[in-house]
Amino acid sequence: MPRLAEPTAVQPVESAMVPRLFRLVDRRQDTADTFTIVLEPNDGVPLAFIPGQFTMLSAFGVGEVPISVSGDAHVAGPLQHTVRDVGAVTHALARTAVGDVMGVRGPYGTGWDVADGHSRDVVFVGGGIGLAPLRPAVLEVLAHREDYGRVVLLYGARSPEELLFVDEMKQWEDQGMEVLVTVDYGRESWQGRVGLVTKLIPRAGFDPMSTLALICGPEVMMRHTALALVGRGVRSNRIRVSLERNMRCGVGLCGHCQYRELFVCVDGPVLPYAQVTGLLGLREV
Amino acid sequence: MRTIEQYLPDHPFFEGLDAPTLALIAGCATNISLAAGEYLCHEGDAADHFFVVRRGRVAIEVHGPASGTLVLDTADEGDVVGWSWLVPPYVSTFDARAAEASGVVAFDGACLRGKCDSDAHLGYELMKRVTQVMNGRLVAAQLRLLDLYGGPGATDASPR
DSSP states (O other): OOOOOOSSSSOHHHHHHEEEEEEEEEEESSSSSSEEEEEETTTTTOOOTTTEEEEEEEETEEEEEEEEEESSSSSOOOOEEOOOOOOOHHHHHTTOOOOOOEEEEEEEOOOOOOOOOTSSEEEEEEEEHHHHHHHHHHHHHHHGGSSSEEEEEEEEEEEEEGGSSSHHHHHHHHEEEEEEEEEEBBOTTOOESSSSSGGGGGSSOOOOOEEEEEESOOOHHHHHHHHHHHHHHHGGGGGEEOOOOSSSSSSSOOOOEETEEEEEEHHSSSEEEHHHHHHHOOOOO | OOOOOHHHGGGGGGGTOHHHHHHHHTTEEEEEEOOTTTTEEESSSOOOEEEEESSOOOEEEEEETTTTTEEEEETTTTEEEEOGGGSSSOOOOSSESSSEEEEEEEEHHHHHHHHHHHOEEEEEEHHHHHHHHHHHHHHHOOOTTTTTTTTTTOTTSSSO
16 A cells, blocks of 8 residues: 655644645544544645644634544545534534535644554553544554554443444454453443443553553543553553643644643643643643 | 352452451352343342352443433453442342353352451451442442543534
């Protein structure tokens, strides 16, 4: 398959603020409120990104939202985003149809740097829509499966109906990934686990002393997950989290996403847990 | 399959208990096999047992008039189910159903309470362990009250 060139590290600010035009070529409804859109650039130049980065997606006339890329970073092809319909802009994006045009700025921010897990075990922990930003990293690790030790995905969602990428998870298992899933609430017909995602940590097969752990989900979930991983023996500097803040400009100018000394859009979204341990528990910054 | 006496020393719930204490506890225990769908206990029943899951999966359920049956938690291999046997009036507060074919060790609560009453050390050790299970469930319930994954607080500023 064709490979993309490495993304450029820094864009001039002026061009970084101008969206490129992308056309919707496919759309999939994942759950009742979450959908995946597949976008082709109007200028024909694929958007290169590293797993963990986000773009600013524009619904023209409505606004812009930061959305992590959920597609494969190493295959030249359309851009993929998995979006939850929770506000005016995402609702406008949810109503787009094949052929519609939207704006894309970016990619922005830091990535998961999964290559740092070479020769080690890699543990992905996703909560809800947080599995979408992890997906490119999962695909990267599975594309180079022999470079890693044990690979584990621990995934929690509110209910069985809200689990993402269910069919794909079966393929990931076939590719040598241990997948453990839990939901917060289930009906009698649900045969799987019910409980917090942290409950899966003692059950997963990995060596905590040689593990890279990548966590993405709501902040409370990430905080408790990181504590549980540290409790099992994973070093805090081997744990990464993806933070969510009110990203607006994407290039560290506007300050909307400032998190004490950090600008999440440029210093993050992916940050070492050791760097933000004290911040995650704060009520206000 | 190992006997109950052989199984208990390796189980985290019983970790640190000496051999005579474990023998005392094992004297109140029996192995039970369950077909999928069979119930270990029902809400409102006398809580005369607690259970350690050896294989399979047990669903902890509650029922509401509007919500129907809701699975609040599942217990897999090694997990402990039930603490009402230690708390008056000794009545189960949930249903426990085998979500798949399962095997559990059932501990007779009345038998253990009697031994705890006459052996304060055993009583304290079991109370510490049961409290840990209760604490885990309480923390899990607190976090789930936040409705982490689907809360109304989600906005376009944080859609992922």
